[in-house]
Amino acid sequence: MKIEVFAVLKDFYDKQFTIGETLKDISELKRYLITQKPEAEGILGACRFAVNDELVGSHYNLKADDRISVIPPSSGG
Template identity: 95%
Template sequence: MKIEVFAVLKDFYDKQFTIGEALKDIHELKRYLITQKPEAEGILRVCRFAVNDELVGSHYNLKADDRISVIPPSSGG
């Protein structure tokens, strides 16, 4: 799986990276990311996830060739 993170998440992870682990769904991916960088847990809990440019829920079933975007909340003015 190819992962891309945005905004504050780049303080914790590379902007783009690959995960070779077999993860079942977004919920499992989130737990995996927290395990890798526990200090990012707070922000990961409020992030949205998109698979192949489409927002998905936490029980979306992942495939090895998915491209996943991790999108933290943003504010604008």
């Protein structure tokens, strides 16, 4: 699955990267990302997730070809 992160998350992760591991759902993805960068745990707790440009909940079942956006709290305007 392809991951894209935004804003402050770019201080922790590459802007775009691929995960080869099988991850069941968004909760598992979140845990995976925290394992990779424990210092991002706080901000990840406030993030929403979108799959293929649609917001999804933590129980969304991930598929291998999903394109996932990790969305920190908004700060537009």
